[in-house]
Amino acid sequence: MRNAIEVNGLVVSIDNSGCIGTKEQDIVQVPNEITAYFTARTAILEQLCAGAIPVQLVMANFSGDDVWPEYELGFKKAFSEMGLEMPPLMGSSETNFQSLQSAVSLTMLGKKKFERNTNNCEFYVVGEPLVGNDVMENRKKIAQLNELYEGLNSGWIQAIWPTGSKGIGAEIIRFAGENYTADVDLTSSAGPSCAVLIAVKKEQAEQFKAKMTAPVRKLLKTRK
Structure with a gap:
């Protein structure tokens, strides 16, 4: 495995995105759906690297509760690209304070499916x-x-x-x-x-x- 870890038979991977989105002070200006897609893509690749397929998603959203649906659409796009249904999504949004820049973190739990073998x-x-x-x-x-x-x-x-x-x-x-x-x-x-x-x-x-x-x-x- 690269950066994923295995805990009680589940593979855990994570990716974060900061200062990328639609807020005025974001360094890279892109739709939130695109930010979420590439965040999910990276975490999925870590799962595949470990020979696993995601079965549960957990999001930490610091960009505001109203952005949640846009992030979810981006996650779905990544799985749809692979011909898969998006696993269940849960998580939390920061709603007490408004951030000046976008930030999101996505954790995936996966189950082993592939065996890594680099012989020949x-x-x-x-x-x-x-x-x-x-x-x-x-x-x-x-x-x-x-x-x-x-x-x-x-x-x-x-x-x-x-x-x-x-x-x-x-x-x-x-x-x-x-x-x-x-x-x-x-x-x-x-x-x-x-x-x-x-x-x-x-x-x-x-x-x-x-x-x-x-x-x-x-x-x-x-x-x-």
Whole structure:
């Protein structure tokens, strides 16, 4: 697992979003539904990385009670993209005070479904590192949830590993080891897991590459 943890047989993942939304002082101005979509997307990818599927959502909403429906729509969009019903949602909204900037946190509880196995696999990075407004301006460069989920369900993807603010290079070390690199920016923030590391069965590598719509780069072995 990457950042998820396992507690009493359940996989727990979490993602947060701050200063992104529709409030006047938000640094990135986007609809709240979009903020929620990418928050859910990241937490889902952490679940898939751990081999789990979410079964319960818990939201901490600091943007005001009136924003709750917009956040919920964004969560639903992420699951709909995968062809899944959104799990039950519960949580709490800050209603005593009005925040000057948007903030939301989403926790997911999941149950194990996939087994991670990187034997006889090739490693790839799907997508490119994007953060802030670049995410909205380069949607075709983002690894797509539905394609990754299909690959896991079909078995030609054996494992996935999201990347984030530490950059792709740091996650390559955790996923494949120090003796791998890729022809992509390795140090810039990948934001809401816009790039994802993938382990693919060698005999199904061409099928995998044909299914991906975002840029695909193979991880290359380096000299020790």
